[in-house]
Amino acid sequence: MKKTFYSNGKLLITGEYTVLDGATALALPTKMGQYLEVEETGDNGWLTWISLDADDTEWYRDKLPFAGIIGNRQHWGSPEADTLIGILHHAHVANTDILKNAKGFTIITRLTFPRHWGLGSSSTLINNIAQWFSIDAFQLLNNSFGGSGYDIACAQNDTAVLYRLENGSPVVTPIEFHPAFTDNIYFVYLNRKQNSREAIAAYREQRNEIAPVISQIDSLTDALINANNVASFAFVIEQHEDVMSVLLRTPTVKETWFPDFTGAVKSLGAWGGDFVMAAAESDPTNYFRQKGFGVVVPYKEMIL
Incomplete structure (x- = not known):
């Protein structure tokens, strides 16, 4: 059986x-x-x-x-x-x-x-x-x-x-998380592993001062869930990236790979390597493909 x-x-x-x-x-x-x-x-x-x-x-x-x-x-x-x-x-x-x-x-x-x-x-x-x-x-x-x-x-x-x-x-x-603007959210596969050990080590060093950051992240998570348009969603993404960039002493993924991107890009999970999330007013697929990132998955095709 x-x-x-x-x-x-x-x-x-x-x-x-x-x-x-x-x-x-x-x-x-x-x-x-x-x-x-x-x-x-x-x-x-x-x-x-x-x-x-x-x-x-x-x-x-x-x-x-x-x-x-x-x-x-x-x-x-x-x-x-x-x-x-x-x-x-x-x-x-x-x-x-x-x-x-x-x-x-x-x-x-x-x-x-x-x-x-x-x-x-x-x-x-x-x-x-x-x-x-x-x-x-x-x-x-x-x-x-x-x-x-x-x-x-x-x-x-x-x-x-x-x-x-x-x-x-x-x-x-x-x-329930079903933003009305999911057509403006994409997931891009980087396939470029960075040294996550350095980011983790930097994070561990900050643990004695982590309480204020935890509070910030909690607030940003709540703000992201309640964003009612792609512009506010992108704004929260960028705030989250800035907080973590300072904490990890690591440039954001947008600064590193996509400084000219019109929209927001956010690392997912451990920084560097697998998928990132992009939010933009128009379809960014061609932009990312021209940058050499050929796997761009729309939100509705990725998320259950």
């Missing part, structure tokens, strides 16, 4: 970095995500794992022993295998029945977005495994990858969410 699980991808719109310290972040689930198909087999004590990209290209395949998962025996042969064993081990610790009551499994994961896009190949995997094992996905994240958990909230919700950590525990508030 085959079981299929699915989780949504994610984009963090506000609160990058500061969400770790209690800021209220706006996060949006994407129309693209990841499936996980589980089929029990008679392959005594072994799990066959196959991972497919959005174009059905097989990018990972391995055969892992139950004993290795139960014992968390990493250094199996590849970083992917080690990561997978670690996640499955913590899932097993939380619910020993799955492996105990089966002879073997064939697992197939299917992304519906290119895996390099940064829309949550890891978070959707963790949430799918948590569904399979009937365990808490936030706890599984904490025990494996770590992070704020906003991406798990997106994986589990089909609407926008306000997300914050309260004493280390996730507080997820689903909200």
